[in-house]
Amino acid sequence: MSYGGGYNPYQQQGYAPPPGAYPPQNAQVSPQAQQWFSMVDRDRSGKINSAELQAALVNGRGENFSDNACKLMISMFDSDASGTIDIFEFEKLYNYINQWLTTFKTYDRDGSGHIDSNELTQAFSQMGFRFSQEFIDFLVKKCDPATHKEVSVDQFIVLCVQVQRFTEAFRQRDTQQNGTITIGFEDFLTVAIGCSY
Template sequence: MSNGGGYNADAQPGGGYAAPPGAFPPQNAQVSPQAQQWFAMVNRDRSGKINSEELQAALINGHGQKFSDNACKRMISMFDNDASGTIDIYEFEKIYNYINQWLQVFKTYDQDGSGHIEEGELTQAFTQMGFALTPEFINFLVKKSDPNNKEVSVDQFIVLCVQVQRLTEAFRQRDTQQNGTITISFGDLLAIAIRNM
């Protein structure tokens, strides 16, 4: 679980519309042995719950650094069904599978195997995922992710893709005519932006 990767506006990595799970698992739900093993390693305080700091300590990006605090908090919030700020083993298994799906997609776009995506690779990734983003916007995303090296690590890529996905979903909900334009109030715009920060 050291790298992760890509996303589609219409599809989750590997297929299907991306939406966090919304229901608790049944009492007899089975957790894979791999997820159980990772959960035991990550759950350092043995509380039976994992917070973003514990998750961050377990994840390494392509630069050999821990995943960003932002990426870990976003992933916890996506799968934290009871809004406790922590995830249990069932929620953890969903994150475990999610990250492994991203890893496979990320590797597809990291064609040179560098552990990060450069601007050209990011452009190709978003284009293949169905996003018609301008070169200027792609350049903005890369600079936002890494102002110094101008490359996007796995955790940064996940955050960018989740943000684009959530904003796309918010846009589509408001694009009732399906014509690619919406009218939005300033308050609604702020609410969308703050939810996706």
């Protein structure tokens, strides 16, 4: 599970999870996910929080994933809303991240560790979205306020998750399926706040 650096190589040996960290016998976690979990779980709590995830994930620029990206990914798989994930939730996150890395690499054809607005347009188009160039430029500027040119893998994951969440919320309210909705202020705030985390 790596892209332009992937996880930091902590390579700690002899990891023994605390009692209760694993559900009963029949539950299986892949050896690779177990290995990554032991490297990410720096405090040996049997749970991973967003700070531990952030310390382990590196984007194509050699920077750690953003705090926002890590909190978003933890929250997606945190079934008990504890702010942490166990090894079974981590395996789901691990697979999810690898799927996004594969998707990202498809559009990062030069292996630069980022995609530009044209590549982002292609990615969204492949996902079934037909966004205007102005909207794509807006997304790139939000991701890269300095140069307005590129989107890193962690930013790409956040964008895609947010677009998916907002799309689902929009579809629920688009009862006529005509691409427009009328929304009250509190409902709008509910959607905006709910889709952002």
